[in-house]
Amino acid sequence: xxxxxxxxxxxxxxxxxxxxxxxxxxxxxxxxxxxxxxxxxxxxxxxxxxxxxxxxxxxxxxxxxxxxxxxxxxxxxxxxxxxxxxxxxxxxxxxxxxxxxxxxxxxxxxxxxxxxxxxxxxxxxxxxxxxxxxxxxxxxxxxxxxxxxxxxxxxxxxxxxxxxxxxxxxxxxxxxxxxxxxxxxxxxxxxxxxxxxxxxxxxxxxxxxxxxxxxxxxxxxxxxxxxxxxxxxxxxxxxxxxxxxxxxxxxxxxxxxxxxxxxxxxxxxxxxxxxxxxxxxxxxxxxxxxxxxxxxxxxxxxxxxxxxxxxxxxxxxxxxxxxxxxxxxxxxxxxxxxxxxxxxxxxxxxxxxxxxxxxxxxxxxxxxxxxxxxxxxxxxxxxxxxxxxxx
Amino acid sequence: xxxxxxxxxxxxxxxxxxxxxxxxxxxxxxxxxxxxxxxxxxxxxxxxxxxxxxxxxxxxxxxxxxxxxxxxxxxxxxxxxxxxxxxxxxxxxxxxxxxxxxxxxxxxxxxxxxxxxxxxxxxxxxxxxxxxxxxxxxxxxxxxxxxxxxxxxxxxxxxxxxxxxxxxxxxxxxxxxxxxxxxxxxxxxxxxxxxxxxxxxxxxxxxxxxxxxxxxxxxxxxxxxxxxxxxxxxxxxxxxxxxxxxxxxxxxxxxxxxxxxxxxxxxxxxxxxxxxxxxxxxxxxxxxxxxxxxxxxxxxxxxxxxxxxxxxxxxxxxxxxxxxxxxxxxxxxxxxxxxxxxxxxxxxxxxxxxxxxxxxxxxxxxxxxxxxxxxxxxxxxxxxxxxxxxxxxxxxxxxxxxxxxxxxxxxxxxxxxxxxxxxxxxxxxxxxxxxxxxxxxxxxxxxxxxxxxxxxxxxxxxxxxxxxxxxxxxxxxxxxxxxxxxxxxxxxxxxxxxxxxxxxxxxxxxxxxxxxxxxxxxxxxxxxxxxxxxxxxxxxx
Numbered sequence: 001x002x003x004x005x006x007x008x009x010x011x012x013x014x015x016x017x018x019x020x021x022x023x024x025x026x027x028x029x030x031x032x033x034x035x036x037x038x039x040x041x042x043x044x045x046x047x048x049x050x051x052x053x054x055x056x057x058x059x060x061x062x063x064x065x066x067x068x069x070x071x072x073x074x075x076x077x078x079x080x081x082x083x084x085x086x087x088x089x090x091x092x093x094x095x096x097x098x099x100x101x102x103x104x105x106x107x108x109x110x111x112x113x114x115x116x117x118x119x120x121x122x123x124x125x126x127x128x129x130x131x132x133x134x135x136x137x138x139x140x141x142x143x144x145x146x147x148x149x150x151x152x153x154x155x156x157x158x159x160x161x162x163x164x165x166x167x168x169x170x171x172x173x174x175x176x177x178x179x180x181x182x183x184x185x186x187x188x189x190x191x192x193x194x195x196x197x198x199x200x201x202x203x204x205x206x207x208x209x210x211x212x213x214x215x216x217x218x219x220x221x222x223x224x225x226x227x228x229x230x231x232x233x234x235x236x237x238x239x240x241x242x243x244x245x246x247x248x249x250x251x252x253x254x255x256x257x258x259x260x261x262x263x264x265x266x267x268x269x270x271x272x273x274x275x276x277x278x279x280x281x282x283x284x285x286x287x288x289x290x291x292x293x294x295x296x297x298x299x300x301x302x303x304x305x306x307x308x309x310x311x312x313x314x315x316x317x318x319x320x321x322x323x324x325x326x327x328x329x330x331x332x333x334x335x336x337x338x339x340x341x342x343x344x345x346x347x348x349x350x351x352x353x354x355x356x357x358x359x360x361x362x363x364x365x366x367x368x369x370x371x372x373x374x375x376x377x378x379x380x381x382x383x384x385x386x387x388x389x390x391x
Numbered sequence: 392x393x394x395x396x397x398x399x400x401x402x403x404x405x406x407x408x409x410x411x412x413x414x415x416x417x418x419x420x421x422x423x424x425x426x427x428x429x430x431x432x433x434x435x436x437x438x439x440x441x442x443x444x445x446x447x448x449x450x451x452x453x454x455x456x457x458x459x460x461x462x463x464x465x466x467x468x469x470x471x472x473x474x475x476x477x478x479x480x481x482x483x484x485x486x487x488x489x490x491x492x493x494x495x496x497x498x499x500x501x502x503x504x505x506x507x508x509x510x511x512x513x514x515x516x517x518x519x520x521x522x523x524x525x526x527x528x529x530x531x532x533x534x535x536x537x538x539x540x541x542x543x544x545x546x547x548x549x550x551x552x553x554x555x556x557x558x559x560x561x562x563x564x565x566x567x568x569x570x571x572x573x574x575x576x577x578x579x580x581x582x583x584x585x586x587x588x589x590x591x592x593x594x595x596x597x598x599x600x601x602x603x604x605x606x607x608x609x610x611x612x613x614x615x616x617x618x619x620x621x622x623x624x625x626x627x628x629x630x631x632x633x634x635x636x637x638x639x640x641x642x643x644x645x646x647x648x649x650x651x652x653x654x655x656x657x658x659x660x661x662x663x664x665x666x667x668x669x670x671x672x673x674x675x676x677x678x679x680x681x682x683x684x685x686x687x688x689x690x691x692x693x694x695x696x697x698x699x700x701x702x703x704x705x706x707x708x709x710x711x712x713x714x715x716x717x718x719x720x721x722x723x724x725x726x727x728x729x730x731x732x733x734x735x736x737x738x739x740x741x742x743x744x745x746x747x748x749x750x751x752x753x754x755x756x757x758x759x760x761x762x763x764x765x766x767x768x769x770x771x772x773x774x775x776x777x778x779x780x781x782x783x784x785x786x787x788x789x790x791x792x793x794x795x796x797x798x799x800x801x802x803x804x805x806x807x808x809x810x811x812x813x814x815x816x817x818x819x820x821x822x823x824x825x826x827x828x829x830x831x832x833x834x835x836x837x838x839x840x841x842x843x844x845x846x847x848x849x850x851x852x853x854x855x856x857x858x859x860x861x862x863x864x865x866x867x868x869x870x871x872x873x874x875x876x877x878x879x880x881x882x883x884x885x886x887x888x889x890x891x892x893x894x895x896x897x898x899x900x901x902x903x904x905x906x907x908x909x910x911x912x913x914x915x916x917x918x919x920x921x922x923x924x925x926x927x928x929x930x931x932x
Contacts, residue, residue, distance in 0.1 A: 097404075
């Protein structure tokens, strides 16, 4: 049913339709509305048999989630920014133990300097934690990714982060078509864990593994991630058919056919980007967009195919690139050796808006051959100089 | 339950038993040992009771087991539960947490319950053929007789009085110790085969020893101390022991309406409270120092004040006549010693009761060396004369029934060693289970159970017992407040805490063993033992 609804509410209500057994989270902006909404659902009996566990920190939230998941419970948590960093140690444990937890990350910058607004620095910083990372393009997408995330997580025994732009999506009220619970039920079967902590049939989960097998454990995790990449589009297509709308799961191409310039981005900025593409196409400029949804596992083959034959690629980097040339750009360069130039543009850090005008200017600069390998969109060096500092 | 389980994840998830190949015990540099410590209650008990040891069965409702454990050290639980000043409770670690365990109340319940149930004790040791004479049927003598009988000796108790009990009968008022309770617990000793020779004043020690292998002297301290008080002919002066003894025997004592008691010990409180019960409308205690320096126990002072007894501190009696006394106000010098001020008051008084302490009547022991008027004994309670032992109030010590009972027990065991020419059993010293060694947060908050008390209005005209007992429900609660300081009570905390599953349960009452193949000596069990009953010791390298 289509409703005018806040992104956080849409996520919370879809999560409720996934019938979690345990929900535990610690509030942090801009994730708070999701947890509040789930708490209200729990209090009003609309969260089924789920146990809503109050915790004292993000470390505790994910630790509770790990414990709950190990007992065979379908488990949900959510966080953002510093909260995700606080979880860091437990993130690796959840992934290493193969516990299919689903977590919403309401993307937010990380400090210092403290900043509560949106960028992708938080989830990008955990790219090697072993979690699958899916980036929502809009609120409809954010909601739809959650049932897909659970199905994938439980099928391949890997935890999934659904990354939703903080404020820009979490606090935006838009029309969202919430899937009826019975449709979610039909798509998402009850959780059948591959391992369970059960006193009646005890096992040790999380045994110490020495040099003789540690590499093999990591190798299996890697091959399992590749399997996840195979299953993800299949499952998303299954869900999409049930809800009768498109649910991009790996990447979403827009007017990319015949485009000499391809702009790749993740998250809500893709909407602005598509409008910019429309505008430039109207001017006869051969430009297209690719909204990347799956960042982990990194869809090398899809990227390779999308980039092939382009004159140039512009990548919008919504995370700090300190000491590097941009996280996503580096991945793409590695995926397409000898391919077209890849221009990383650091954009929209700490909540700075990414406007059509700025996007257009960057694309035009790229087309003129004036865009360096790494640049900062709308960088105000005058601001720095006015303060007496040196850029 | 066996589920149709999917294959377990590689390496990181293991079926049970797979980690047994890791003998983590090889890492160990220290090992835990279950080592009982001395609970502070046991340490403080003048009678040497294993208080923690008898509270433990009482917690489970095994009252007979508790009573028998208690009886191994003290034959008078019902009496102790009334008259003991319970230093165990003063020492109780629980007092540092909320309130001390009401050990005395539980002891009384066990004693009363045993009387109701008619439980008895038998001298089960083989007869030794040795005969011991006990002179004095007070707490020390009766305790010695009981323990000597338990050890298989023939015992005769001689006492000048017509009834056994000594100060427990003739000194402690009935409102603190009802006589049926006293009779029941002494009767039990009699039924063990202890002979009583009552109404016999022993005056010649050498003659009395004839036919006995050893003698235990416990005649107490029965000579009231006197103070020189210029008194008119009409003045009525008597000593506290005489008053208490007369009251105990039901004799009429003419005290008048206004009674002054001179002294500040427990006997003074007993005398004043007895005077109230005998009809005195005013009972005034005159004491030369302050309340803080009064030797009487706080509970006695409080109960006396409740009953309307008045106390005039920092005063001495300078003179007395038939209707009044003259008191001199005192002040304390820097050392706390009272000093005369030369300021006098006159107070109305029909009689003056002297409660200034007691001395040992040395007539029987004049040949034996003395210390401060008491009979000198060594650590074995043996006097200078081989085979003649002494204890209780007649040797230097604190003069309470409980101390005397402890003397009787220890003396009996030394007499036994002496008679059988065996070495006394030497127990290794146990470290004290200090509060710092416990983890008291494991114990739930539990308020002390309050014993019922006779309403004050009825305390001035009857000798009914003032302090009541706990009932079965409240006594169980009180016993369960015991933290079992320093002694394993099988709470399973170590079993639950051990990260190596190295604690082995041996079954109820049997405690635990440590599986040293896997105990890596982390010390969590010792650090988390609620009772502090686990000690880490270094491994030999």
